[in-house]
Amino acid sequence: MRKDARVYTALLFILISVMFVSLTDKHFLIAAAILILLIPIEGKIKSNALKKAIEALPLVYFILAILLSFNLFYVLSTLLIIVMTAKFVLEKKAKDYYEIFIVSILLILLTSVSTISINFVILLYLFLVLGSLMLIFSQFKKNIILNRKLVLFVSAFSILSMLFALAIFFSIPRLSLGYLHGINLRASTQSGFSKQIVIEKGKVNLNNQIVMRIVAKNFKPPLYLSGLHYAYFDGRKWKVENGKQKLFPIFQTNNFGITSGMSKSTIYLEPIGSDTLFGPEKFVGVRGDFLYLKTNQFHDFFTDFTYYKTIKYDAFSSIHGKTPIVTFSITNAEYEQYLQLPELSEKFINIAKTAAKGKTKTEKIHSIVNYLKKHYTYSLNPTAQNIQDFVINRKSGYCEHFATALVLFARINNIPARLVSGFVTSEFNPDGEYFIVRERDAHAWAEVYDPKNGWVRVDPTPNSKTPVPSQLSLLIDSIRMSWYRNVVTYNSAKQMQILTSVQKGITRTGLTINKSLELFRSVINKWRLASIIVTGLVLLFILLRKEHPYQKKVYNKIVSLIGNDKMASETLVEYAKRKGKFKELRPLITQYYKIRFSKDVDFKKSEKQLINLLKSYSK
Amino acid sequence: MFKFPCKQTNTKIKSSGLLFFIFTVLVGAIAVNSGNNLVYLTFSVVLSFLILSGLLSYYNQRNIEVIINLPDMIFAGENTTISVQIVNKSLIPKFFLTLEVLNKKVYFEEINEKSSRTIEVAFKKRGKLKINAVKLTSTFPFNFFTRTRAIKIKKEVIVFPHKKKVFLKVRYRNNKTNKELNKIFKKEHEDFYSIRQYKRGDNSKLINWKASAKLGKIMITEYASTESNGILIMLDNSKYLYDKEKYFEDAVTRVNSLVYDCYRTGTEVSLISEITLPFAKSTVHFKSIFSFLSTVKLKDRLPIKKIDSAILPEDIEYA
Numbered sequence: 001m002r003k004d005a006r007v008y009t010a011l012l013f014i015l016i017s018v019m020f021v022s023l024t025d026k027h028f029l030i031a032a033a034i035l036i037l038l039i040p041i042e043g044k045i046k047s048n049a050l051k052k053a054i055e056a057l058p059l060v061y062f063i064l065a066i067l068l069s070f071n072l073f074y075v076l077s078t079l080l081i082i083v084m085t086a087k088f089v090l091e092k093k094a095k096d097y098y099e100i101f102i103v104s105i106l107l108i109l110l111t112s113v114s115t116i117s118i119n120f121v122i123l124l125y126l127f128l129v130l131g132s133l134m135l136i137f138s139q140f141k142k143n144i145i146l147n148r149k150l151v152l153f154v155s156a157f158s159i160l161s162m163l164f165a166l167a168i169f170f171s172i173p174r175l176s177l178g179y180l181h182g183i184n185l186r187a188s189t190q191s192g193f194s195k196q197i198v199i200e201k202g203k204v205n206l207n208n209q210i211v212m213r214i215v216a217k218n219f220k221p222p223l224y225l226s227g228l229h230y231a232y233f234d235g236r237k238w239k240v241e242n243g244k245q246k247l248f249p250i251f252q253t254n255n256f257g258i259t260s261g262m263s264k265s266t267i268y269l270e271p272i273g274s275d276t277l278f279g280p281e282k283f284v285g286v287r288g289d290f291l292y293l294k295t296n297q298f299h300d301f302f303t304d305f306t307y308y309k310t311i312k313y314d315a316f317s318s319i320h321g322k323t324p325i326v327t328f329s330i331t332n333a334e335y336e337q338y339l340q341l342p343e344l345s346e347k348f349i350n351i352a353k354t355a356a357k358g359k360t361k362t363e364k365i366h367s368i369v370n371y372l373k374k375h376y377t378y379s380l381n382p383t384a385q386n387i388q389d390f391v392i393n394r395k396s397g398y399c400e401h402f403a404t405a406l407v408l409f410a411r412i413n414n415i416p417a418r419l420v421s422g423f424v425t426s427e428f429n430p431d432g433e434y435f436i437v438r439e440r441d442a443h444a445w446a447e448v449y450d451p452k453n454g455w456v457r458v459d460p461t462p463n464s465k466t467p468v469p470s471q472l473s474l475l476i477d478s479i480r481m482s483w484y485r486n487v488v489t490y491n492s493a494k495q496m497q498i499l500t501s502v503q504k505g506i507t508r509t510g511l512t513i514n515k516s517l518e519l520f521r522s523v524i525n526k527w528r529l530a531s532i533i534v535t536g537l538v539l540l541f542i543l544l545r546k547e548h549p550y551q552k553k554v555y556n557k558i559v560s561l562i563g564n565d566k567m568a569s570e571t572l573v574e575y576a577k578r579k580g581k582f583k584e585l586r587p588l589i590t591q592y593y594k595i596r597f598s599k600d601v602d603f604k605k606s607e608k609q610l611i612n613l614l615k616s617y618s619k
Numbered sequence: 620m621f622k623f624p625c626k627q628t629n630t631k632i633k634s635s636g637l638l639f640f641i642f643t644v645l646v647g648a649i650a651v652n653s654g655n656n657l658v659y660l661t662f663s664v665v666l667s668f669l670i671l672s673g674l675l676s677y678y679n680q681r682n683i684e685v686i687i688n689l690p691d692m693i694f695a696g697e698n699t700t701i702s703v704q705i706v707n708k709s710l711i712p713k714f715f716l717t718l719e720v721l722n723k724k725v726y727f728e729e730i731n732e733k734s735s736r737t738i739e740v741a742f743k744k745r746g747k748l749k750i751n752a753v754k755l756t757s758t759f760p761f762n763f764f765t766r767t768r769a770i771k772i773k774k775e776v777i778v779f780p781h782k783k784k785v786f787l788k789v790r791y792r793n794n795k796t797n798k799e800l801n802k803i804f805k806k807e808h809e810d811f812y813s814i815r816q817y818k819r820g821d822n823s824k825l826i827n828w829k830a831s832a833k834l835g836k837i838m839i840t841e842y843a844s845t846e847s848n849g850i851l852i853m854l855d856n857s858k859y860l861y862d863k864e865k866y867f868e869d870a871v872t873r874v875n876s877l878v879y880d881c882y883r884t885g886t887e888v889s890l891i892s893e894i895t896l897p898f899a900k901s902t903v904h905f906k907s908i909f910s911f912l913s914t915v916k917l918k919d920r921l922p923i924k925k926i927d928s929a930i931l932p933e934d935i936e937y938a
Contacts, residue, residue: 094762098635102642105665109646112657120657124664131668135761139715141728149712149731157671157760165667169660172650289654490656 005144006137007042010097011035013130014084017104020111020123021077031081035088043091051090058082073114080107097138101131116270116310118483128165129158174492193272193442195228197400197421198237199390203381204398211272212423212437213481216265216280221426223435224445224457225278229298230419233404235342236386238419243275243294243302258285262316268484269311272439277301278422279315281457288313289491298418312489330416330449338416338449341408348388352412361415365448365458368409372402372460402461403444410458416449420457431478554592554614561585561617588613629767630676636763643669672761679759680716680768682709687720687750687774692909694879695745696781703753704735719754745780745871745913749773779909780868780875784938787877787930813841822885822900849887849898852877853929856893858917867917870932875912877935878905891929893918 015032022028045051061082065075080103087096087103104127111120133154137144193211216223230238265280277286277293279301286293286301288311294302303311330338355371356364375395382397384390387408390401403419410417424443427436445459486494524531559566563579572589576582582589591610632640643665650658688702703720705727707713713730725736742748752769814830817837830838854874861867874890881888882905889898890908892915925931 095635098762102638105642105646105661108661109649109658112661113653113655116657121660124660128664128668132760136714136759139758139762141726147731149710150729153711157675161664161667161671164671165660165663168663168666169656172659172663174654174659487660488656490659491654 004137006097006134006140007092009130009134009137010088010092010100011039011042013104013127013134014088014100016123016126016130017084017107018081020104020108020120020127021081023111023115023117023119023123024073024077028077028081031078031085035085038085038089042089045090054086054090057086073110077107077110080110092138094138097134101135104131116484116488118480121483121487125158125162128161129154132157132161169487170490170495170498174490174495193227193274193276193421193423193439195240195274195276195421196237197230197404197419197444199384199387199397199401199404200236201383201385206380207439209270209439210436210477211270211439211441212278213268213432213477213484214265214280214425214435214437215267215433216263216435217433218263219265219280219435221428221435222424223426224281224443224459225423225425225437226281226283226300226420227276227278227422228300228420229447230421231298231337232340233342233387233408233419235344235388238404241296241298241300243296243300245295247293247295247301258287258316259318262318265315265317267313267315268481268489269307269313271307271310273306275302275304275306277303277313277315280317282318283315284318285316286313287316310484310488312484312491335416335449338418339411339414341411344408344412345388345392347392348408349412351391352409355409356413361448361450364413364415365410368406368413369458369460372405372409373462376402376405376462378402378462399444399461403446403459406446406458406460410446410448417458418447418449418455420445420447424459429474429478429481431475432481434481436474436477554610557614557618558585558588558592561588585617588617628769631765631767633758633763633765636761639665639669639761639763668761669763672763675760676757676764676766678709678711679713679757680755680766682707683713683716683755683770684708685718685753685755685770685772687753687772689774689776692779692906693742693776694779694782694875695742698739698741700737701740702735702737704733705730706733707731713757714759715757716759717756719756721750742776742778745778745875747914748776748778750776777910777913779913781872782876782879783872785873785876785880785935786938788934788936814838815841821902822882822905823902824883824885849889850877850881851889851891851898851926851929853923853926853931854890854892854912854915855923856915856918857920857922860922861917864917871912871915873932873935873937875909876937877930878908878912881905891923891926 014035018028018032018035022032045054058079062075062079065078084100084103084107087100090096108124108127136154212225214223214225228240230240232239262285263280267278269278275294277300279286283301284299290303290313292304294304296302352368355368357367358364376390377396378398379396380398382390382394382401384394384397384401387401387404390397391405400421407417407419421442421444423437423441424445425435425437425441427438427441428434429436443461445457445461447455448458450456555572558572559575562572562576562581562585566575570578572592573582576585576589588610591606591613595606595610643662646658646662646665650662684706686704686706688704690699690701693699701720703718703725705713705716705718707730714728716727716730718725718727718736720738721740723738723740725738727734727736750772752771754767755770756765756767758765814827815838817826817831817839821839825839825841827838827840830840852874854870856867858867861870878888878890880886881900882902885900887898887900888896888905888908890896890911892911894911896904896908896911
């Protein structure tokens with residue numbers, strides 16, 4: 001038997017539902033493949049025992065999955081897919097299509113808390129199209145014939161529905177009574193950023209995954225985004241100072257360390273499975289939807305939880321142009337901390353001293369940077385076992401090797417220095433006017449302390465070649481950025497902003513109307529007589545336009561042709577009959593009635609005929 | 620005269636709709652609680668789905684015209700085929716409409732421009748019936764609601780009295796034997812007179828189809844004896860003649876049955892009651908008699924003087 005259109009619609013609808021969860025984990029696409037393989041047996045299972053077994057399948061799976069303690073997201077997603085598949089395979093009634101629809105919404109809900117992909121909205125639109133079709137088809141009693149009108153109708157409905165949904169989305173009040181952090185499913189394991197900085201042998205893979213987008217108008221490339229600062233190095237790894245001190249928003253404005261004149265940049269940070277916040281250098285303040293933040297002795301910022309969804313915040317930097325607004329002076333104890341050295345060989349110390357030529361601290365630092373860039377090469381596959389091996393023997397490494405070497409060289413030469421990890425990017429998307437930061441942009445550099453200017457960035461790593469993104473990829477990314485800006489991170493503040501602009505727009509329109517009216521009034525006052533004449537003419541024109549010439553004039557003419565004693569209740573025919581003139585005037589009266597009451601008439605032609613008749617009678 | 624009720628629009632939420640509504644509220648609650656914009660987006664889509672389904676349901680029943688076509692003659696107690704037509708005046712097709720006319724339901728799955736169905740209705744009583752409205756019910760688009768809308772129409776149905784098989788009792792009337800009388804209304808047209816063109820008002824039973832086909836215009840057969848073979852029927856509706864109303868109803872049925880036989884056989888009939896309808900045999904004449912019989916009621920007045928040549932209800936026997 002040929003399959004009905006409703007079966008195929010249901011199949012496509014379930015496939016779309018599966019694709020929703022596959023946004024979180026692509027392995028779910030296997031379920032879609034299984035579903036397609038099941039098409040031949042759809043509706044053909046006749047055995048009652050088999051039917052019961054298929055119906056019981058979701059329950060059996062659920063019990064087993066719970067007993068085996070699978071991840072709840074996977075358990076629920078798989079359960080819902082099994083329910084839909086079982087409904088699809090068995091013979092379906094209208095009720096079953098409806099149940100498939102409800103299950104699909106549950107699946108979308110599950111996905112919505114575990115993804116931020118722009119594909120979500122595309123799938124949501126397809127869900128609307130296919131869902132509407134499926135629910136309408138399920139009510140057909142006969143075989144469905146897809147006609148153009150029906151398809152157009154459903155398309156129009158789904159477009160209208162999506163537009164309406166977007167209107168609801170943007171206008172619905174954002175209360176944010178709770179805060180769902182998202183499910184830890186997308187936490188990247190290949191992130192270029194890691195809190196732990198260990199100098200050891202091992203290959204580093206460059207990953208093009210975007211981790212951050214930054215709208216930073218006051219900054220020029222290369223843009224350095226600091227995340228963590230390190231002071232203590234044990235010879236192998238840098239000690240991580242996690243956030244311990246809690247920072248609460250003052251007067252609930254969610255401002256952390258912000259003073260006037262700072263440079264603001266808006267950051268859309270993808271979930272990278274970390275709690276570290278990043279900001280352009282001299283990153284000293286944050287504003288965002290956080291319950292609280294944590295900080296450490298280096299003024300690094302940490303969220304109250306590990307974020308698993310895109311977060312948006314404003315980062316404030318204490319630098320405007322080139323002048324720092326806030327400089328952090330260090331105490332004597334801290335001074336000592338930034339001179340800390342691990343156990344180092346004589347040879348290492350000699351190299352450090354040789355590298356630092358010059359009298360002043362600045363000269364020495366410049367000399368060290370030049371030395372490192374001259375004698376050492378950049379490699380993503382370093383063979384050095386540790387920092388001494390890198391400096392003395394291998395002389396090949398990546399940013400962490402170079403930055404660590406510089407800090408140690410500076411400290412050996414009695415210059416306080418520290419290591420900074422974060423990102424550095426030069427990739428700017430002109431379409432959306434924002435910087436793009438990828439995983440491969442993870443970077444480490446050094447900061448040396450200058451009593452005048454505070455901490456000054458020193459990057460000793462030789463430049464590595466970075467691929468230039470294509471125009472198309474930049475365009476696609478700007479669409480994605482727009483999705484993050486306007487949908488994923490849409491909040492009450494943005495809503496207020498829109499409302500205010502709408503209000504302003506209305507006020508502006510009102511003022512324009514008012515101004516125009518004022519102008520009109522002043523013109524009227526100035527040219528009073530002319531205005532009265534113009535108004536009179538306009539009114540006359542309107543009145544004349546409303547009245548058809550033949551309606552009154554012709555009527556009166558016909559009446560005068562019949563006689564002069566017409567009663568108000570009489571029609572023209574009755575009056576003509578009473579006066580014995582009906583036979584004589586019949587063509588004229590008939591023609592008048594034709595124009596007056598008939599709908600299907602060529603008015604111009606008939607009017608001409610009537611006027612001619614009237615003329616002939618008048619003669 | 621009895622009227623059909625004309626109820627206003629009525630929307631009932633179905634269990635599927637109720638579940639969907641609860642579900643929407645739940646998604647909304649999750650959105651508010653989570654602050655997750657994708658849940659908000661899901662909620663917006665679900666809500667728009669629900670609101671637009673209500674709007675679609677409304678527009679599915681707008682711009683619709685219902686046309687009811689009734690047969691020329693409707694007799695009480697007989698199955699009558701009524702044709703109902705829905706005309707869609709909009710460009711958008713209409714779906715899943717159930718039309719309720721005279722307590723009978725008829726389903727229209729899809730209407731692009733217009734669609735017709737027939738229903739069988741049996742009217743219990745004779746009389747005038749006014750159809751003020753028809754009910755239009757639909758579950759479109761998603762079976763969440765059942766929306767019922769009354770469409771006002773003005774249609775008057777005249778239900779003629781019951782008709783049964785009858786014959787005349789044996790007795791003399793106006794020098795005619797019963798055999799002669801029965802022969803008259805059974806119309807055994809043995810006396811052929813001529814064939815002429817059909818005129819308005821002629822009995823359609825007398826159409827000569829063979830001649831019509833030959834000449835390309837409607838012809839009827841005339842019989843020589845038609846002038847003299849009329850039947851005079853008398854139905855007195857004075858309430859003093861009938862102990863109970865049901866006896867009067869029975870008298871009406873008997874007279875109506877005899878008149879129908881005459882109509883069928885093309886016999887001239889004259890009816891004397893509170894009005895007098897002269898001898899004639901045209902369809903219009905018979906319709907006038909049927910219409911009168913369908914509305915005639917007992918009157919508080921003295922009985923009419925019996926005419927000897929007239930056939931009375933008691934002269935008519937059920938076969």
